[in-house]
Amino acid sequence: MERDLVCVVCPMSCALKVRLGEDGTVLTSGNRCPRGARYAAEEFLDPRRVVSATARIRAADAPERGEVGAVARVPVRTAGPFPRERIAELLEAVYALEVALPVRRGQVLIPDALGTGVDLIATRSLPFPPAGA
Amino acid sequence: MTTLKPDAVVVGGGAAGMAAALELEKAGRSCVIVEREEGLGGILMQCAHAGFGLVEFDEELTGPEFAERFAEKVLASKVTVLDGATALELRDEGERKVLDCCSAKRGVVRIEARAVVLAMGCRERNRGNVRIPGSRPAGVYTAGLAQRLVNIEGVVPGRRVVVIGSGDIGLIMARRMSWIGAKVEAVVEILPYPSGLTRNIVQCLEDFGIPLYLGHQTTRIFGKDRVEGVEIAPLENGALDLSRARTIPCDTVLLSVGLVPENELSRGAGVELNPATGGPKVDSTLMTNVPGVFACGNVLHVHDLVDWVAEEARRAGAHAAAWLRGERPGPELRVKAGANVRYVAPVKVDLSRKNRVYFRSLAVLHGATLEARIDRRVVRKIRKGHVQPSEMQSIELGPEDFADLAEAGSDAVLEIALV
Numbered sequence: 001m002e003r004d005l006v007c008v009v010c011p012m013s014c015a016l017k018v019r020l021g022e023d024g025t026v027l028t029s030g031n032r033c034p035r036g037a038r039y040a041a042e043e044f045l046d047p048r049r050v051v052s053a054t055a056r057i058r059a060a061d062a063p064e065r066g067e068v069g070a071v072a073r074v075p076v077r078t079a080g081p082f083p084r085e086r087i088a089e090l091l092e093a094v095y096a097l098e099v100a101l102p103v104r105r106g107q108v109l110i111p112d113a114l115g116t117g118v119d120l121i122a123t124r125s126l127p128f129p130p131a132g133a
Numbered sequence: 134m135t136t137l138k139p140d141a142v143v144v145g146g147g148a149a150g151m152a153a154a155l156e157l158e159k160a161g162r163s164c165v166i167v168e169r170e171e172g173l174g175g176i177l178m179q180c181a182h183a184g185f186g187l188v189e190f191d192e193e194l195t196g197p198e199f200a201e202r203f204a205e206k207v208l209a210s211k212v213t214v215l216d217g218a219t220a221l222e223l224r225d226e227g228e229r230k231v232l233d234c235c236s237a238k239r240g241v242v243r244i245e246a247r248a249v250v251l252a253m254g255c256r257e258r259n260r261g262n263v264r265i266p267g268s269r270p271a272g273v274y275t276a277g278l279a280q281r282l283v284n285i286e287g288v289v290p291g292r293r294v295v296v297i298g299s300g301d302i303g304l305i306m307a308r309r310m311s312w313i314g315a316k317v318e319a320v321v322e323i324l325p326y327p328s329g330l331t332r333n334i335v336q337c338l339e340d341f342g343i344p345l346y347l348g349h350q351t352t353r354i355f356g357k358d359r360v361e362g363v364e365i366a367p368l369e370n371g372a373l374d375l376s377r378a379r380t381i382p383c384d385t386v387l388l389s390v391g392l393v394p395e396n397e398l399s400r401g402a403g404v405e406l407n408p409a410t411g412g413p414k415v416d417s418t419l420m421t422n423v424p425g426v427f428a429c430g431n432v433l434h435v436h437d438l439v440d441w442v443a444e445e446a447r448r449a450g451a452h453a454a455a456w457l458r459g460e461r462p463g464p465e466l467r468v469k470a471g472a473n474v475r476y477v478a479p480v481k482v483d484l485s486r487k488n489r490v491y492f493r494s495l496a497v498l499h500g501a502t503l504e505a506r507i508d509r510r511v512v513r514k515i516r517k518g519h520v521q522p523s524e525m526q527s528i529e530l531g532p533e534d535f536a537d538l539a540e541a542g543s544d545a546v547l548e549i550a551l552v
Contacts, residue, residue: 008332012519049336050183052195053312054284068237069171069217072287075181075197084340091312105201123181124197128172129208 005043007036018044048081052123053094055109061101071126074099076109079119086114094120101126134241139163139213140457142232142244144220144398145252147175148439149430149446151203153250154212156450162457165244166207167234168216173207174200175254176277177439181284182305188440199439215242223249223402223426230402230425248453251399251413251421251428252446255392255435257302263390265297267354270361276302276389283309291385295363296320297351301329301437301523303389308337310387318381321346321365326497328523330437352378360384394432402426409476410434417483418452418462419445427453434478434491437525441491448489466535471506471550473498475522482547484538487531492549494520505530506548507538520551 002019016030018040028040042048054073057063063070076094090113097109103122110120139162143154146168157164166173177185180196187193190202207214218236225231232244257275274282274290280302282288294310296303299322307317320338325348327334338345346365350373353364363386366378394412396404405422407414413421413428420427429449430442463485468477475493482488494501501520505513505528512534520526528549538545 006331006335008330008335010519011331011521011524013331049340050193051312052182054181054287056287071285073284075195075284077181077183077195087312105198123195124178125201128201128204 003044005040007031007039009033009035009039016040020044047084049084049087050078050080051082051087051090052077053091055094055097055099055122057126058098058100071124074103074109074126075123076120077123078113079108079121082113082118083116086116089114090120102130104130134243135239136243136245137165137213137215138245139165140246141165141248141250141453142167142230142246143250143252143450144223144232145175145254145430145432146170146173146207146214146216147252147254147430148177148200148203148442149254149432149449150175150250150252151200151207152443152446153252153427153429153450153453155203155206155210156447157248157250157454158210158212160451160454160457162248162454163211163213165213165215165246167218167220167232167244168214169219171217173204173214173216179277179281179284180305182309185439188438189443196439203443215239215244218242220253220398223398225402225423247425248457249426250446250449250453251404251426251432252430252449253395253398254431256395257388258391258393260388262393263297263388265351265354267363268356270354270356270359272356272360272384273354273386274388276300276306276387279385279387280306280309283313289313289315290387291315291360291383293318293383294385294387295381295383296387296389297363298322298389298391299324299327299329299334299345299347300389300391301333303387304329304333304337306387306389307343308341311341311343315385317341317343318383319344319346319365321349321351321363323350323368324348326521330523354386355380360386392431392435394434396432399426399428399432404428407476407478407480409470410478412478415479416462416481417465417479417488418456419449419479420452420456420462425453425456427456434476436491437523441525441527444489445491466507466538466545466547468547468549471504471548473501473551474549477549482530482535484535485532487529489527489529490549491525491527493525494522494551497521498551501551503528504548504550504552505534506550507535508545509548512547517551 007014026041177196177200185199429446
């Protein structure tokens with residue numbers, strides 16, 4: 001099975017043709033550099049994305065609606081690239097979270113999300129600056 | 134009324150303002166940042182997606198992470214932060230610049246400083262700016278406003294979305310809306326090529342099967358109380374082909390149709406603007422025509438990477454500190470945009486030192502060569518390969534490039550061209 005991909009490593013945007021060879025290696029054509037071949041192999045065998053979203057703040061800690069400067073959600077992301085096929089499942093887990101404040105930037109909110117080995121972390125400290133910082 | 138008398142005042146507490154203020158402080162200058170929002174960070178705080186900081190920190194961070202790293206440095210420094218405060222007017226009073234501000238917490242604050250760094254960033258172009266006909270129902274947002282609603286205020290702006298314009302904010306919002314469970318019906322771009330990065334086309338549209346209509350204009354927005362749909366039509370050789378118009382039902386329209394530097398304060402202070410960038414015209418020290426008033430970041434020209442904003446803002450801060458010490462630029466050479474170049478910033482270079490000039494191409498070019506010419510004499514040639522308008526470019530030029538300028542005469546011009 002051959003697949004068409006557009007390389008996103010640099011702005012050249014090479015049109016790649018990717019297929020699996022008989023020995024199980026990924027064969028790429030259309031790339032103008034080795035980084036394109038590497039990207040094609042990853043994107044073909046195990047596409048991953050850094051996923052960002054926002055999580056609910058626990059009701060007791062949440063600001064009043066309409067409060068000036070209020071931040072109603074905690075921004076989060078995966079600490080590294082996460083398997084694309086499982087993003088929907090991950091988002092369900094994120095949307096089920098109730099984050100207690102204070103929260104620190106980089107704090108792990110879901111360790112080893114869905115057993116992938118990738119953590120979900122907060123990307124903002126609330127409040128900022130953190131008390132005692 | 135409170136009066137503050139720092140050496141310098143920085144207007145805006147986003148990436149540019151923070152980087153400039155830290156540089157002023159490093160040079161031993163007292164400095165106040167005026168920020169309209171509660172807290173520092175500016176537009177970065179609503180950019181929940183990753184992709185910031187590859188140059189600055191060698192990591193791929195989200196907007197709030199990038200901003201907090203700078204904000205921690207600012208709060209640990211002697212820089213005074215006046216947040217939740219709106220800057221109303223900037224004017225000269227003799228040797229001093231006076232910035233009038235007002236805030237709910239502190240009332241009217243008058244800031245008297247000898248140097249000012251403008252770092253107010255941009256505003257989004259809106260429906261009025263691009264003149265989309267039709268009715269005026271609820272549900273039409275700029276992409277950045279929708280981003281703020283979703284990422285900070287926790288409000289879902291709609292369920293069936295059409296994004297007009299293929300700038301990066303629009304593409305990122307297409308993914309964001311998909312991930313919060315909305316259906317993005319289409320992205321409509323008037324140009325024959327996307328305005329955003331290929332990476333975003335792949336990861337924000339193709340991953341979700343969102344159709345991208347290139348070379349299509351939005352000819353109407355339908356709906357009485359709430360948006361019910363949009364009509365789009367293809368452009369053939371610059372003319373609308375209404376026979377091939379189609380209607381896309383939706384309840385929400387997001388506009389990602391460009392950014393314009395926020396110039397109200399600058400205009401009031403008599404700052405001359407550059408029609409090519411929409412921001413102030415600045416010399417080799419990033420100083421505007423008003424002595425002591427500098428500009429950097431998106432208020433100067435729209436950047437695509439915050440890393441370049443920080444780089445430029447540090448230079449603006451350092452130049453402002455130098456100006457406060459009484460230093461003035463050496464002899465300067467005018468810079469202009471040549472073939473296939475939309476703009477250059479700054480519009481002057483200092484002949485006695487290295488200068489970084491940012492520019493954007495006018496079109497997508499393959500196998501392009503960058504030429505720096507002084508009065509048609511090529512002084513530098515760089516192979517660029519692929520260039521496109523959505524990727525800002527830069528070139529560094531120094532004294533070696535300006536050798537034997539004497540024969541060129543005093544009205545010589547440096548031209549940046551892509552051939």
